[in-house]
Amino acid sequence: MRYYVGEEARLRRRVEDTAMSVFDRWSYEEITTPSVDYYALFEHGMGITEAQRAFRFTDQDGRLLTLRPDVTSSVARAAATLLSDRPRPLKLCYAAPVFQQQSQSAAEWRRENTQLGCELIGAGDASADLEMLLVAAEILSQLGLQDSCCITINHVEIFNGLAEEFSLDANAREVVRSLIDSRAIPELNRFSSDALGCKTFADLVHLKGKQEVIQSAQDLVSNARSQRALMAIAALWQALETRGVSDLFEIDLGDVSSLDYYTGLSFKVFVSGAGSRVGGGGRYDSLIANFGMSEPAIGFVLNLDSLTDVLSREKNQPQITQIHTDLKQ
């Protein structure tokens, strides 16, 4: 629960306007989704585990309702139904609050967060992946955060390929995934030598950095599925370098936090001054099929409240004035 008043409210509004104007420049159309919706929608969209973080209540007929815990699920449903006749790719963006229960110790303690997000639906090629990263980078640069941010990129098929290569069952896969996610190298080494007789998964954690990571990763993964994913990351990195924005990015093959949701590229946004990530996104080609129409899609969100916090704590006020003048032009 928190208020924004005066200067802070103005700053927050400017951050929102900055993001929305970048989306607009990239031809994303604004979409407003319902704040209250059926809970089942989010079980289909976010998956049963993630949806459980939603606040739930019942309608008069007993059906389960919820305050939206994310926007992507609603957008996916709209894409498959309301907007199914529109030409593809469909480019949609939003600035909307989402509501999630938080564990008491979570650093991101707020139950209400405003997401600045966009979705690119019906485009499955590499240029769509690149566009997402460029849009995210442009927003961060416009906010004056280009020197204090880091966008980490990964491809979920690298891990999936390895899990398949070592025939991990669902349980073992989840154990390894969560150990990699928390970079628990001692436990990974123990698990690997006991169960697999190799150190591949522990080595994955160390594969983090710029282009050199791709070379090291090629020595590590031999299966075709992981190799293909690695090639996609290599090509993407090349494109980021050509555009001169690779300074903002890092490859992090140890980022395996939302494997079941994403199907390809996944990325996370960090900004110094915020203790946890301020945004993230990725490709979710299987999501829209849950609503009756199979098509590729990719999207990301930034957390408006976290960004506002970081910017309002920054003593460097001129950067913020800069945003203001940009917008007036």
Next chain:
Amino acid sequence: MQDDALALLARADIRFNGHSAISRCLISTDDSGEYRAIFVKPADVPVYVEHGIADCGIVGRDVLMESEADLLLPLDLGIARCRLVVAGMSPGQIKSKGMLRVATKYPQLTSEYFGSRGTPVEIIRLSGSVELAPSLGLCDVIVDLVETGRTLQENGLSVIDVITESTGRFVVNRASYQLKADSIARLLNALEQVANGVAA
């Protein structure tokens, strides 16, 4: 833990000479000026690191498992080795009761342990001197951290089961791990080398 951690850091050439156990100074900069240390209670270490106030921390695995903090755990320092155990007056106690009363500083781990065994328990949360509780009749058994086992013996208790082992872990904030990658990798490397020396 703090003495062990400072000794380990010193072997990695990171010395906090400005800090002494007697002084009440809770923030100290190392001799090279590169690192700043904050001295807080064990249970607060995950909190400071998760919020990114501290980039890294050193804390026991028992404390980490009890907290719900979302942190990176790249290194086992091998210091302050101890066991989290169930202890009581007699070994059979854990089975005979319909409802077991357990006193502990670790309610989360305790409820997970007994939950996984299907034993119904009433957990009584204490903040210190847990080993007194059974003889005074507050509880049937305790769940507590044991280093040598002498304190248990002195209170007429013996170990019934070992829940888990605990050692000092090096933990890192998720954002700092990305944004200060080079500094953290350097510190991690230095500590890894001296920690492996300990284990050998």
